Amino acid sequence: MSLATTKRRGAEHKSEGRGVQSIELGSRLLQALCQEAEPMMLKDLAKVAGFAPAQAHAYLVSYKKIGFVEQHPETGRYSLGPFAVDLGLTAMHTTDPMELAHDTVQELSAATSLNVALVVWGSFGPTVVQVQESGSQINMNTRPGTVYSMSGTASGLVFSAFLPEKEVKDSVAREKRDPSGSGRVGVSRFVPRREIEQIREQGFATVDPPPVPGIHAYSAPVFDHTGQIVLAITIIGQDHYLEPSAESDFIPALLEATRTLSVNLGHRITS
Structure with a gap:
């Protein structure tokens, strides 16, 4: 909490x-x-x-x-x-999932001093619907309406790992047909199956190197009562602040927030 x-x-x-x-x-x-x-x-x-x-x-x-x-x-x-x-x-x-998620994003940003994005599955793929800024000066191009790459961003990888495989393949195919200058964040890349399996096992995703140099992100899924992913929460910060405490503080805080939100949406944690 x-x-x-x-x-x-x-x-x-x-x-x-x-x-x-x-x-x-x-x-x-x-x-x-x-x-x-x-x-x-x-x-x-x-x-x-x-x-x-x-x-x-x-x-x-x-x-x-x-x-x-x-x-x-x-x-x-x-x-x-x-x-x-x-x-x-x-x-x-x-229960309004977006209202609960809105509160979670605000609380997580306040507790970590990181920017936090709320990402849902939209018509064009992983789409940002809320960004809670921490107040720190950070040069980032994430705003509500931003669409993330399925394979080139932490948020996209979370949806790639937890959405049905056919839906992921269809989205990746559409992404590859994007015209240059489409505005999608992240560069499409090949993702080996072992990377997807690791994301499922650890419960979060990140991309290295990140889409924006000097800015790193970690994303984790939120599930509903049926066990389906309904959204992702992504923490974003400057490398010099985020990385030294990522494993000890920030990733545990992210996972606690997403697990609590999942439980509030009726998801039963089995492990």
């Missing part, structure tokens, strides 16, 4: 006032069912949630009555019930 998010949530907690402790405690059982993602026996569910079995059972009786959980008659295992499913579906339908 970013420093900005922590401060904001801390301020929210101070203004919330007194809550209902039993509801807060009982939510640990629901969180355990979400985290484990499979029906659970009472003793196992209680252990994960930090309850005594008898205490957990009392909560579960109430949750069954209102449909938060259900108990399988043959196995006795508990799982989330229809009311919990309805809540989840409503949350997904009313």
